[in-house]
Amino acid sequence: MKKKNAKHNPNHKKNVKFFRNKKKSRNKKKKEEVFGIGQKIINSIILALEEDDKVYVRKIVEGLSEYDLASLIENLPFSLRMKLVEILGDKISPDVFPELNEVVQEQIIDTLDESQIVNIANELDSDEVVELLEHMDDEEQQSIIQKLDPELKHQVTSSLSYPEDSAGRIMVREFVCMPDDWTVREAKNYLLSDNEEFPEDFYTVFLTDEKFRPTGEITLDKLLRAKANEKLRDIMNGEIVPISVQTDQEEVAHMFREYGWMSAVVVDAKGRLVGVINIDDVVHIIHEEATEDALHLSGAEEGDVYRSVFDIFKSRSLWLTTNLFATIVASSVVAGFQDIISSLAVIAVLMPIVASMGGTTGNQTLAVVVRALATKELTSRNTWRMILKEFMVGLCNGMLFAVLMGIITYFRFPEYYMIAVVIGVAMLLNLAIASLAGILIPLVLNKFKADPAISSGVFLIAITDSGGFFIFLMLAKLMLF
Amino acid sequence: MKKKNAKHNPNHKKNVKFFRNKKKSRNKKKKEEVFGIGQKIINSIILALEEDDKVYVRKIVEGLSEYDLASLIENLPFSLRMKLVEILGDKISPDVFPELNEVVQEQIIDTLDESQIVNIANELDSDEVVELLEHMDDEEQQSIIQKLDPELKHQVTSSLSYPEDSAGRIMVREFVCMPDDWTVREAKNYLLSDNEEFPEDFYTVFLTDEKFRPTGEITLDKLLRAKANEKLRDIMNGEIVPISVQTDQEEVAHMFREYGWMSAVVVDAKGRLVGVINIDDVVHIIHEEATEDALHLSGAEEGDVYRSVFDIFKSRSLWLTTNLFATIVASSVVAGFQDIISSLAVIAVLMPIVASMGGTTGNQTLAVVVRALATKELTSRNTWRMILKEFMVGLCNGMLFAVLMGIITYFRFPEYYMIAVVIGVAMLLNLAIASLAGILIPLVLNKFKADPAISSGVFLIAITDSGGFFIFLMLAKLMLF
Numbered sequence: 001m002k003k004k005n006a007k008h009n010p011n012h013k014k015n016v017k018f019f020r021n022k023k024k025s026r027n028k029k030k031k032e033e034v035f036g037i038g039q040k041i042i043n044s045i046i047l048a049l050e051e052d053d054k055v056y057v058r059k060i061v062e063g064l065s066e067y068d069l070a071s072l073i074e075n076l077p078f079s080l081r082m083k084l085v086e087i088l089g090d091k092i093s094p095d096v097f098p099e100l101n102e103v104v105q106e107q108i109i110d111t112l113d114e115s116q117i118v119n120i121a122n123e124l125d126s127d128e129v130v131e132l133l134e135h136m137d138d139e140e141q142q143s144i145i146q147k148l149d150p151e152l153k154h155q156v157t158s159s160l161s162y163p164e165d166s167a168g169r170i171m172v173r174e175f176v177c178m179p180d181d182w183t184v185r186e187a188k189n190y191l192l193s194d195n196e197e198f199p200e201d202f203y204t205v206f207l208t209d210e211k212f213r214p215t216g217e218i219t220l221d222k223l224l225r226a227k228a229n230e231k232l233r234d235i236m237n238g239e240i241v242p243i244s245v246q247t248d249q250e251e252v253a254h255m256f257r258e259y260g261w262m263s264a265v266v267v268d269a270k271g272r273l274v275g276v277i278n279i280d281d282v283v284h285i286i287h288e289e290a291t292e293d294a295l296h297l298s299g300a301e302e303g304d305v306y307r308s309v310f311d312i313f314k315s316r317s318l319w320l321t322t323n324l325f326a327t328i329v330a331s332s333v334v335a336g337f338q339d340i341i342s343s344l345a346v347i348a349v350l351m352p353i354v355a356s357m358g359g360t361t362g363n364q365t366l367a368v369v370v371r372a373l374a375t376k377e378l379t380s381r382n383t384w385r386m387i388l389k390e391f392m393v394g395l396c397n398g399m400l401f402a403v404l405m406g407i408i409t410y411f412r413f414p415e416y417y418m419i420a421v422v423i424g425v426a427m428l429l430n431l432a433i434a435s436l437a438g439i440l441i442p443l444v445l446n447k448f449k450a451d452p453a454i455s456s457g458v459f460l461i462a463i464t465d466s467g468g469f470f471i472f473l474m475l476a477k478l479m480l481f
Numbered sequence: 482m483k484k485k486n487a488k489h490n491p492n493h494k495k496n497v498k499f500f501r502n503k504k505k506s507r508n509k510k511k512k513e514e515v516f517g518i519g520q521k522i523i524n525s526i527i528l529a530l531e532e533d534d535k536v537y538v539r540k541i542v543e544g545l546s547e548y549d550l551a552s553l554i555e556n557l558p559f560s561l562r563m564k565l566v567e568i569l570g571d572k573i574s575p576d577v578f579p580e581l582n583e584v585v586q587e588q589i590i591d592t593l594d595e596s597q598i599v600n601i602a603n604e605l606d607s608d609e610v611v612e613l614l615e616h617m618d619d620e621e622q623q624s625i626i627q628k629l630d631p632e633l634k635h636q637v638t639s640s641l642s643y644p645e646d647s648a649g650r651i652m653v654r655e656f657v658c659m660p661d662d663w664t665v666r667e668a669k670n671y672l673l674s675d676n677e678e679f680p681e682d683f684y685t686v687f688l689t690d691e692k693f694r695p696t697g698e699i700t701l702d703k704l705l706r707a708k709a710n711e712k713l714r715d716i717m718n719g720e721i722v723p724i725s726v727q728t729d730q731e732e733v734a735h736m737f738r739e740y741g742w743m744s745a746v747v748v749d750a751k752g753r754l755v756g757v758i759n760i761d762d763v764v765h766i767i768h769e770e771a772t773e774d775a776l777h778l779s780g781a782e783e784g785d786v787y788r789s790v791f792d793i794f795k796s797r798s799l800w801l802t803t804n805l806f807a808t809i810v811a812s813s814v815v816a817g818f819q820d821i822i823s824s825l826a827v828i829a830v831l832m833p834i835v836a837s838m839g840g841t842t843g844n845q846t847l848a849v850v851v852r853a854l855a856t857k858e859l860t861s862r863n864t865w866r867m868i869l870k871e872f873m874v875g876l877c878n879g880m881l882f883a884v885l886m887g888i889i890t891y892f893r894f895p896e897y898y899m900i901a902v903v904i905g906v907a908m909l910l911n912l913a914i915a916s917l918a919g920i921l922i923p924l925v926l927n928k929f930k931a932d933p934a935i936s937s938g939v940f941l942i943a944i945t946d947s948g949g950f951f952i953f954l955m956l957a958k959l960m961l962f
Contacts, residue, residue, distance in 0.1 A: 203684040220701040290771025291852050298848035305858045313877040316845050327837040331830050338826035345819035348829035349812050356808040364797050367779035371772050377786045389790055396794040
């Protein structure tokens with residue numbers, strides 16, 4: 001959260017009461033710092049850390065803003081990063097934490113004791129605290145929450161009661177709202193009343209009825225140009241669609257993207273305004289979800305840039321193990337045909353081509369379907385059409401590469417001309433199967449609420465490899481022997 | 482561009498003059514429409530199109546907003562989509578076009594003649610026109626631009642003079658700006674002066690010096706609460722970092738994401754303010770770039786949901802062809818070892834496992850590196866560290882799976898115990914090579930300004946397959962025969 005807005009009391013009735021944000025105001029990143037910290041600072045801190053020169057380390061870090069310090073921490077190798085955090089200890093401003101990459105944040109939080117985390121959390125906004133606590137185990141989380149300031153404790157508990165990645169988790173509880181029966185004059189007076197302490201950088205005022213249900217919104221430019229006597233109700237944009245606290249963040253991102261929203265109101269089960277989602281938070285969601293898909297499809301994890309070798313090794317080896325079992329299954333298929341391979345080694349030469357082309361075809365479909373599911377382009381409306389289309393594309397490619405590979409094989413091994421037919425037919429069948437698997441696997445996983453980006457690949461490779469080998473070898477056995 | 486802002490005259494000197502936007506104002510999507518068009522409408526239009534009932538088709542479409550019509554067009558199968566466009570003809574409002582998915586937009590533009598495109602373009606904003614013309618060949622593009630309204634023609638020509646995907650292309654030329662020596666009163670009067678026609682939904686006023694160089698910005702909430710006599714210069718946020726027109730859009734997105742900007746000013750070579758980039762346009766860039774990476778890594782294309790079977794077939798078969806050649810190279814390696822395969826078919830059974838594990842390892846690294854390059858997390862600062870880290874992870878996994886696969890092989894084929902050693906050593910070597918290839922290939926492609934997401938995969942698979950086969954078969958030959 002880079003914007004500070006007035007907090008509101010969700011329990012107010014007719015008398016709307018607004019609380020000012022008591023916390024230290026952090027403005028949005030000063031633009032002059034965008035070029036970040038230079039290689040020189042990084043080099044000198046690395047040297048100082050390696051030489052264990054704590055005094056010099058503290059001296060270098062002293063003058064840095066929270067953004068630069070966060071960037072410095074991120075850009076250090078894992079071991080030196082931990083060393084720097086140890087040296088700085090409580091000298092690290094709480095404001096540094098929200099600026100850190102999620103993975104780095106977790107690494108540092110893991111080294112802190114409970115009272116340190118509580119002290120940091122008490123200086124942050126509720127959504128930032130939720131991010132901080134989200135990945136802890138329940139016991140640790142609860143123990144910290146109990147020690148937070150009462151208002152923050154209430155907000156964090158409430159946020160954490162919503163499902164992970166839901167609108168309730170990502171919304172901010174700080175925003176400017178007013179009763180919709182106020183006049184423009186009242187609104188302006190309210191906004192002007194508090195010149196010194198008033199929140200910065202808000203663009204929209206949200207309006208509610210007496211039951212605190214959102215009825216509309218009004219942007220500052222409209223408010224600025226409206227006549228003083230007009231009721232907000234009459235000039236507001238009343239065509240708002242409140243998002244439920246339960247809505248998944250991918251769905252939220254989809255709505256923002258599709259409809260050009262700058263912000264959206266979040267309501268609880270009773271339709272009361274409980275939070276606001278701003279476009280800058282959505283930017284992070286869109287970025288994260290897409291990056292996750294790109295990485296998960298290949299069995300990698302986000303944040304690997306910041307992880308230690310051992311942590312990366314752990315997460316990747318898990319995926320490689322599942323891949324190993326998939327290929328062992330495929331190799332068992334081959335094992336059943338050792339007799340024909342012994343008598344005709346050309347079969348072993350050509351066999352991997354069928355499997356590899358199937359894998360590639362399946363992966364193409366898989367990537368499209370996973371992204372289309374994530375961006376809500378693939379819905380119940382067009383599922384059947386898409387299945388048919390992908391199957392047709394698979395068939396077309398199957399025919400093309402059946403002919404192509406048949407010809408290549410014939411010219412390469414003219415002495416076994418029948419094998420050209422075998423590889424052609426195997427190619428056609430495996431590519432058709434692969435494209436079907438590429439769409440059906442993620443659809444089924446999605447149906448069962450599993451993330452299709454994570455596990456589709458292993459199932460796919462098991463099918464395309466085993467299938468490719470089996471079809472090719474079986475056809476070879478039947479037609480050549 | 483969903484927001485309408487006042488245009489500015491880039492040639493103004495001391496006397497800043499502002500032009501109002503003459504074009505029809507399209508507000509941001511009315512939020513009540515978010516649930517989009519229902520399955521029922523789609524079904525009835527499909528039926529009407531199939532029955533060629535043009536009157537009924539027109540009747541259904543008549544009441545739809547531009548958003549709903551765009552959504553309807555997108556949700557039809559390719560052939561019916563084209564039929565609908567043909568039936569509606571010039572009845573399709575120009576405002577529908579910017580709402581369409583890029584691929585669908587292109588499909589429709591392809592069916593229109595020049596004068597129709599000119600008529601549509603004249604109703605749109607310059608950035609929307611640029612999007613429309615971007616993918617045409619030079620001749621067609623020039624011919625259309627010559628026929629545009631003079632002001633639009635100037636803007637479009639100027640935008641197209643910047644490199645594709647640069648800040649100059651994505652910036653909007655409509656924004657609110659003022660000289661920074663104005664007072665708050667002057668600013669407010671100016672904003673109030675034009676109550677009826679003034680643009681909607683702008684949040685920031687940009688300030689310039691007498692040479693039209695940006696000096697700062699002021700958000701409306703600050704302006705609203707400032708004292709009337711204060712000079713804008715004294716209350717503005719002067720810490721802005723102008724983006725050059727030449728800056729790549731990925732870099733722009735990175736800055737917005739990293740620093741929480743809501744908008745940024747774009748300047749020409751002389752430092753003059755020529756445009757503004759708003760966060761809602763950045764949302765689309767982030768979404769597109771990440772989706773592109775996810776799809777390109779698997780050899781698929783964005784927009785495949787909307788393409789016809791033939792178009793998808795064309796683009797995918799191209800990628801499959803390059804993959805075919807990579808696997809043929811790998812199979813040639815195998816061909817050199819037919820003699821040992823004939824005498825020991827177990828080799829053919831185990832051979833694909835080494836290659837597959839190498840491919841998976843390489844792809845993990847590849848995905849991480851491609852995304853890290855795109856998100857600017859991988860820079861010259863940490864390249865060497867990352868290469869070393871990925872290589873170490875590859876080695877660790879190599880050792881783990883060497884031992885694991887050695888044991889599995891020993892228990893599976895105890896009669897050929899030496900092959901357990903062979904596959905272990907081959908696994909170790911191939912995984913180490915694969916992880917190095919996974920990082921070096923995209924780095925080299927990036928160095929040569931090629932998109933690492935598109936072509937890395939084929940090089941990688943050529944290396945891991947050929948390498949895997951060669952190492953395993955060569956070791957087998959040396960150690961078993």
